[in-house]
Amino acid sequence: xxxxxxxxxxxxxxxxxxxxxxxxxxxxxxxxxxxxxxxxxxxxxxxxxxxxxxxxxxxxxxxxxxxxxxxxxxxxxxxxxxxxxxxxxxxxxxxxxxxxxxxxxxxxxxxxxxxxxxxxxxxxxxxxxxxxxxxxxxxxxxxxxxxxxxxxxxxxxxxxxxxxxxxxxxxxxxxxxxxxxxxxxxxxxxxxxxxxxxxxxxxxxxxxxxxxxxxxxx
Amino acid sequence: xxxxxxxxxxxxxxxxxxxxxxxxxxxxxxxxxxxxxxxxxxxxxxxxxxxxxxxxxxxxxxxxxxxxxxxxxxxxxxxxxxxxxxxxxxxxxxxxxxxxxxxxxxxxxxxxxxxxxxxxxxxxxxxxxxxxxxxxxxxxxxxxxxxxxxxxxxxxxxxxxxxxxxxxxxxxxxxxxxxxxxxxxxxxxxxxxxxxxxxxxxxxxxxxxxxxxxxxxx
Numbered sequence: 001x002x003x004x005x006x007x008x009x010x011x012x013x014x015x016x017x018x019x020x021x022x023x024x025x026x027x028x029x030x031x032x033x034x035x036x037x038x039x040x041x042x043x044x045x046x047x048x049x050x051x052x053x054x055x056x057x058x059x060x061x062x063x064x065x066x067x068x069x070x071x072x073x074x075x076x077x078x079x080x081x082x083x084x085x086x087x088x089x090x091x092x093x094x095x096x097x098x099x100x101x102x103x104x105x106x107x108x109x110x111x112x113x114x115x116x117x118x119x120x121x122x123x124x125x126x127x128x129x130x131x132x133x134x135x136x137x138x139x140x141x142x143x144x145x146x147x148x149x150x151x152x153x154x155x156x157x158x159x160x161x162x163x164x165x166x167x168x169x170x171x172x173x174x175x176x177x178x179x180x181x182x183x184x185x186x187x188x189x190x191x192x193x194x195x196x197x198x199x200x201x202x203x204x205x206x207x208x209x210x211x212x213x214x215x216x217x218x
Numbered sequence: 219x220x221x222x223x224x225x226x227x228x229x230x231x232x233x234x235x236x237x238x239x240x241x242x243x244x245x246x247x248x249x250x251x252x253x254x255x256x257x258x259x260x261x262x263x264x265x266x267x268x269x270x271x272x273x274x275x276x277x278x279x280x281x282x283x284x285x286x287x288x289x290x291x292x293x294x295x296x297x298x299x300x301x302x303x304x305x306x307x308x309x310x311x312x313x314x315x316x317x318x319x320x321x322x323x324x325x326x327x328x329x330x331x332x333x334x335x336x337x338x339x340x341x342x343x344x345x346x347x348x349x350x351x352x353x354x355x356x357x358x359x360x361x362x363x364x365x366x367x368x369x370x371x372x373x374x375x376x377x378x379x380x381x382x383x384x385x386x387x388x389x390x391x392x393x394x395x396x397x398x399x400x401x402x403x404x405x406x407x408x409x410x411x412x413x414x415x416x417x418x419x420x421x422x423x424x425x426x427x428x429x430x431x432x433x434x435x436x
């Protein structure tokens with residue numbers, strides 16, 4: 001069984017991915033990044049879950065790189081757009097080259113812990129908006145990580161062809177407790193239920209005929 | 219003329235590369251990284267040169283990522299090996315996935331400043347020891363950065379087929395003052411003259427029949 005570094009933000013997709021890899025019997029090394037998001041709710045959800053599962057979560061503070069990342073609503077003082085991910089307005093949530101930065105660091109960590117693979121939670125619903133969530137990008141970055149070090153590291157996005165509700169379906173079959181995954185862009189006590197991220201999550205639960213165990217303010 | 223982000227450490231190769239790109243008439247955006255090197259001499263040399271040239275140097279502190287980067291003499295408390303770069307002992311100077319991390323951040327910066335290309339100073343002498351300085355890696359990472367963002371960014375290593383003395387020859391023809399480039403792995407007042415980096419530099423000057431204007435302690 002390969003040893004796998006899983007990029008785990010604490011959100012629905014990567015929460016499912018981490019559990020999916022554990023269910024397959026892999027030895028997992030979750031890693032999460034603080035790149036100066038407006039709030040730390042996702043990270044604290046990731047920490048809590050890893051503590052419950054006795055997993056060592058590697059938390060890397062890369063806040064400093066915000067000096068490179070201008071023009072994004074997630075890190076700058078721009079209002080987070082309401083609405084569906086597929087709306088044009090959601091383009092403001094794109095952080096330049098984010099996934100390549102995270103994957104390059106996760107790959108360094110993989111070399112250090114002698115893992116063979118890096119997994120991240122890119123999925124079909126992200127393709128329209130995020131170039132670095134598309135199969136084309138995954139293929140290219142995988143080819144680069146295979147030759148960048150003495151130990152070849154594979155980058156995989158196992159959910160790349162799945163929609164959000166199909167990912168959720170995998171997790172529901174595993175019996176996962178989704179009150180342990182945080183999705184909302186806003187960092188308030190309760191999830192807002194109206195931002196693009198909440199809207200997509202709630203839609204996925206609806207399609208699966210299931211109820212989201214997370215508390216919402218709306 | 220393309221706008222170019224140049225990864226500029228303050229050393230001989232990237233100092234020559236930056237000046238070469240300026241000589242070609244490009245608009246350059248130098249970027250340097252503090253990834254927890256044992257000393258900051260290179261960075262302070264980079265800062266001084268950019269100040270002289272009225273260039274805005276972007277300095278990014280990524281010291282935090284050292285938690286990912288274990289087993290390297292450049293960042294850990296391991297003795298820096300003496301001798302020639304091509305010696306087996308120099309493998310301890312490899313930081314896992316370093317160039318992919320730096321290039322991914324330089325690419326984010328390129329997106330931000332509307333540059334079309336990222337240049338870095340990989341060269342022929344590095345191929346044996348550093349996988350992420352080989353043409354194969356440059357080709358693969360370039361293919362990834364072309365598709366990772368809305369704006370395609372090209373990664374180029376213009377010196378990839380050159381040896382150290384050939385790079386120096388370019389700079390000498392440009393009349394560059396190499397007392398403004400720091401190479402030594404040790405961070406003392408004067409360059410040591412015996413570490414692998416100094417040895418290679420001095421050899422390059424000798425081959426060019428030129429004298430290194432930098433002061434050495436040995």
